Amino acid sequence: MNLAPFRIEQYYGRHEFTAELMFSSSDAETITIGELLALEPGAADLLAVQRLGYTESPGAPSLRQAIASIYEACGAADVLVVAAAEEGIFAAYHALLGPADHVVVETPCYESALVLARSTGAEVTEWHRRYADGWAHDLEELERILRPNTRLVYVNTPHNPTGTNMSRAVLDRVVELCAERGAWLFCDEVYREIEHDPGDRLPAACDLYERAISLGSMSKTYGLPGLRLGWLASRDRGALDRVLDFKHYTTISSSAPSELLSEIALRHRDLLAGRNRSIVLANLPLLDAFFERHAQTFSWVRPNASPIGFPRVEGVGEVTAFCERLVTETGVLLLPGTVYDEPEHVRFGYGRANMPEALARLESWLG
Ligand SMILES: Cc1ncc(COP(=O)(O)O)c(C=O)c1O
Missing domain, CATH: 3.90.1150.10 (Aspartate Aminotransferase, domain 1)
Incomplete structure (x- = not known):
């Protein structure tokens, strides 16, 4: 690679x-950590007795449950915990994509979304947004660049680096275009829940479409990147199983103290x-x-x-x-x-x- x-x-x-x-x-x-533990009586005791053994590869069941509470249509079994969003992008791309595939990546973007897509051997086309157009999403261009072998579309909303949130109409159309082709929609939602007006919050992609994979993280909105903990949520369990098989070769399981601290933080998200x-x-x-x-x-x-x-x-x-x-x-x-x-x-x-x-x-x- x-x-x-x-x-x-x-x-x-x-x-x-x-x-x-x-x-x-x-x-x-x-x-x-002290401030986090102070949010909940008994949390410090939970940390003190946390065993430092391996955790379950898909993530601790109680953590997956806490993550699932963010979503409407996804339960704990639809959540796979990863060592931060970065591992989620790497593992999902490599588990799901190969040289025969075509991928669309919204740009400009967090660089790994583009570089790691290319590293799978898949052919990658950028769905480019331009400042001159007010960073608008050009849906006609997306339609033009999609192909019969487009297996996955990566979008990021709210968006790094522009800080703009996709409109609901654009998200719905992107879902429709992916569904017509049976493509996965990989929606990087690591900035979700920090919309400036909470009324602008979009539904999570995994709640809208069975082949959508929502990427979440403790790093951004909650300000806890030192936990190095993220997740993928999708009702496509076959896809999550493939990512889990890949994760066995990257981290096997996440950090036990990070899982516990993340679960506590999510109760106060x-x-x-x-x-x-x-x-x-x-x-x-x-x-x-x-x-x-x-x-x-x-x-x-x-x-x-x-x-x-x-x-x-x-x-x-x-x-x-x-x-x-x-x-x-x-x-x-x-x-x-x-x-x-x-x-x-x-x-x-x-x-x-x-x-x-x-x-x-x-x-x-x-x-
Ligand atoms: C859009 C986007 N996705 C993923 C990540 C990676 O986040 P994490 O710290 O959870 O690995 C970042 C970090 O900047 C990001 O901006």
Whole structure:
């Protein structure tokens, strides 16, 4: 398997743990283990007696039950726990796809969605969204690029990097097009539940279509990426069984303490998501005002979900050099759009409580 380097992770690998202020993170504000355990009487005792043996490969039954409560039509048996969403993408693609297959991937995207699809040997076509079109989903283009051997369509909503949520009409049409061809719809929903207006929340794809696979994660909305825990939910048990067979060659089973902590966190997911939504809603107007003051430099399609956005940036020279200069001189980390093949954009993150400080530093640096 020949994998192109993961440019987002390479860039973060260089800066994430040395930059003073993250201003591009896709994971919302985190909490400590102590704060998590304090959410529930008896939780600390549960952790203390948690055995450090292997766990069940599909995930602890009680965790799968807690995850299933997120969905309408999926039960615990329709959930497969994975070691973070990243493993879910890798294992699902490799379990379900091969060189005879065609795959459609919505772009720009979290890089592994594209690179790992290619690594299966399948032929991959990008369903590309453009800033000039307001990041609209071009359904006619999707229809054009679908083929009789299209086995899987990857979409991501709410979307990394634009922070936009798909409309219900688009999702319904995507489901219809997949259903006509019997294709899997792999819907990356790791930013679900942090829509800025909860009324915009879409149904999970796995609740809409039997061959949809919804990807979920503890990392983003709940702000708990250190748990390294995610899941796939689908009523296509045959597909989940194939992914499970693949998982036996990657992690076998997930981390026992992470499974327990995730289950506790999911019992309080409304509280964790609500707290992070409040941070997002407090930070967004500050960014709006900043972009207004710097309208010659930044312009964006205002995000309506997630803790990230992807403005266009002009007049700052090459964006990677701009971001490198910024982090070196101020300790503030933005993510250059070059890692998404979008060299006129930068990714901002506004899900952290200290965003106003990062913004103030950026603004005084810009002068
Ligand atoms: C769209 C998308 N999918 C999957 C992932 C991977 O998430 P995890 O930390 O759960 O592996 C990310 C992380 O940035 C993401 O943005």
